[in-house]
Amino acid sequence: MAVDRLLPTDEARDLIQLTRDVADKVLTPIVDEHEKAETYPEGVFATLGEAGLLSLPYPEEWGGGAQPYEVYLQVLEEIAARWASVAVAVSVHSLACHPLMAFGTDEQKQQWLPEMLGGNTVGAYSLSEPQAGSDAAALTCKATATDGGYIVNGAKAWITHGGIADFYNLFARTGEGSKGISCFLVPKGTEGLTFGKPEEKMGLHAVPTTSAHYDDAFVPAERRIGAEGQGLQIAFSALDSGRLGIAAVAVGLAQAALDEAVAYAQERTAFGKKIIDHQGLGFLLADMAAAVDSARATYIDAARRRDAGLPYSRNASVAKLVATDAAMKVTTDAVQVLGGYGYTRDFRVERYMREAKITQIFEGTNQIQRLVISRTLAAN
Structure with a gap:
């Protein structure tokens, strides 16, 4: 289900639509094959680069897309909803460009940044x-x-x-x-x-x-x-942005799991009616939807603070913590909705559940995020 997004400009809305078109054409048809065979998707990142999706949050003068972080993260979420492996690699690529952009000399930027942001390298x-x-x-x-x-x-x-x-x-x-x-x-x-x-x-x-x-x-x-x-200092400044990237990836995963669970619940019947019409299951799906929407709002709020030049380190940790915990819960519940089928590899929700776990670990474990947040509270 395509999410109705509140975006700041017509350009941003067009970008989201472009992302959906590219992702549905390039990623969705091959994701299951490559994830099951554990094979690298040759050419996928070049295609994303040609579409301008590898350098969105960086200035145009260096080859970037000059998009607000709020928009870039929602693009990342759309990619993650189709293929989490690819979305994580896109987020890491953006993370890897940050040190040169933020701390490099003009000479270093001129020498390397256009190629890094041009879409031909990762x-x-x-x-x-x-x-x-x-x-x-x-x-x-x-x-x-x-x-x-x-x-x-x-x-x-x-x-x-x-x-x-x-x-x-x-x-x-x-x-x-x-x-x-x-x-x-x-x-x-x-x-x-x-x-x-x-x-x-x-x-x-x-x-x-x-x-x-x-x-x-x-x-x-x-x-x-x-x-x-x-x-x-360089590493930690990049990690704040990277944590927001992982938060967006986690929300994409959770949205995909929710969509799969809702679709199944609308088709499967039990005791004479669709299982989505049974209150126990309907309420479970409602809680899943609330978790996804809340997590999305949390990372968008942190991104808007970043775009406005406000301190956002604590907000990035909150977003990473909330979004990744939500992804783990929602994907687990999606397996529950599908019952025995959810535990098989015939359905994507078992993969979503496995993929969600790592989001609680990398870019700083969620225990580290709680430590960051608690330290900001103690400093007040």
Whole structure:
């Protein structure tokens, strides 16, 4: 069911319609095949790039779509409602472009940003490590200064699009403590950079998640983004936006599960009437709809604050927490609505349930979101 969206401009409404058309034509026909076979959808991201859907929240002067975050996130939700793996990768690409856009020099932007935003390349984000996930200050991957650049050694983990992406935002240690992390823009094919085999995940099977290994990899000094020691500031500023992206993806997943559940409940009969007309099930569907609508409103509110230049870090954590918890509950309830059929792979709701779980974990677990929110309350 297409969501009636309250959008700020006719251009935004046209963009949503374009997204729906592209997603229904390009994504919907092949999503089940690739998710079941765990195969990468070659050409899909190039198609999204050609449609201008990979660079929406960035300025036109650098090749972006100049769209408010409020609109970009609703585009992301539409993609997620068809294919969560692809939507997550689109969100990560936007996240990977943020450090250069926000902290790069004019020379760096002119050199790399148009290509990054032009739709022909996709980016990845390399913050987490095997022993440093939510505790980013505990990173051990090290970049040692040398003539003309840095020698990088160490491992990174949980990289969406690992081994396939065209560029990687690497956060590596250049000094001691939390102020000893720096950010680098590493191109694919860098000598000494290799990737592990794709993780065997519960969901999001079509886009690989891998580890990365740096073995005396040389990164030129011109590819350091921001000042030495500014890495965590850069990482955390990007993560606020990334959390909103995951919130939108979660709402897309939840909307898709709700739609499947409603369609089934309108077709299946029991005791002489459609099961949607039984109050017990009707109320369950009503609660699912309320959760989806509430989660959407929460991420849109946070995005509007971002667009207005207001502080939104707490709101981003709230949106990520509310939307992803809602997605887990709604997808679980969708399986319940379909009963035994919902537990089989003949219906998409079992996949939606598996995919929803990871949204509560990445871009900061929901326990971390609660910590962020509680700290803002304590600071008042």
